Amino acid sequence: MSGSVIGIFADPWPEDFGAARLTRRTMARLYQKALWYRANPRREDYMRRLFGEFYENGEFVDTRTVPDWGQKIETAERIVLLYPDAIGLGFLPIEREVLRCRRDIASVEALTGRRRRFQLGAERLWQLRLHRFLERSMLPELLFGVVFVVTTPVLLAIDWSRGRR
């Protein structure tokens, strides 16, 4: 092991993903904008600065510009996955590659755009993947939407009976 700390940065969020103005207000665009807004991903310069704060002598590796980054992590003492958002949406390919190159998950951490740092164990990875599914699918929100629509007439009837319009 080289004794080094390598920070792996990837940016799964295209520049215009959360564009303030969408040219076509289709459901897909609304979904995209909502996903981006909620995730609030940080950009490369922010993550680079953050990594430097936590790991003064660490090496920041941007996977977009270093295609052979997998080789770099093979000998690193610690690997830090730099999630631009809170839970690493879009980071599954990176995580798979890291685990393929390094079976020792104990040396892998995450540092997020919310400024949180945590160890990546099997349980945490499982939790992250579940939360990513919930975030992308918006399943709880869709269920809420159904409840919302069904309950609205009931609340309306209650308000009207009390003279509230």
Add this chain to the structure above:
Amino acid sequence: MSESKTIQNWWAQNPMTYGVEHGRSAFAEGDDLTLGTREFFDRLDREFYSWNTPLHGAKPFDRLFPFDRYSTQSKVLEVGCGLGTMAMNWARNGVQMTAVDLNPVSIAQTKARFALHDLKGEILQCDARTLDFPDATFDYVYSWGVIHHSPDIVQSVAEIMRVLKPGGGFGIMVYNRKSFLHWYMTEYLEGFLHLESDFIGPLERASRYGDGHREEGNPFTWPMTPQEMLDVAAPYSPDAKVRVLGTDLDQALTYMVPGLGMMLPVWAKKVWARRFGWSIWAHGHKAG
């Protein structure tokens, strides 16, 4: 550094501009306006008013504020004037206006605004917990979205009531912990889905994901519940009431269930807004 100084410094660096980013003076169309200019104030006011459209009638906020009951003989105080929009409207109503804020930038900006509009008013820097006025000075005291940033909301309300004349009116808006916005964005989305509950407690979450949440949050925000707000105001006011304002609901729905807000008619959103909106409006009159 004391908590008060931390709060003061943060708001001085990040004044409530209603811009695209908290504390910045650029708005949706991309302009980066200069603080203190007429253009900036006009643009800020337009943005602020647009966030509260249901509360306006012939004048901004006249569905909430009893403008017609207070005239040139009336002394009105705003606690936490920010960049002076509401103080300006009250001064235009002809009252003897006093506005205070902990933030020196707010004081400077409100003074600049009053000068630009040729309005008279006393604009002073002070802490809401220790208002620098004698007892029973004012006929009406209001505060809009401010004292939930105070580490001592109870003391802040006590001071509002102290400087109010017996029989004087008050109106206090604070954020609502029993709101869609808080439950969904702070507790579910950030607390649970984004794992923030593993790292920070309820007060820190409310602060981190309150004003300035897209940057790093602010140092102190504690939303109240309607009952809590009533419990704080009621000892001073026999007719104290609380009302939930839901002018945020459209935005909350946009990010909760994309498209749902667009599909629902106004009357359908109203039934939820009046129950689970982001703001609590506590109002009434001081005993006596």
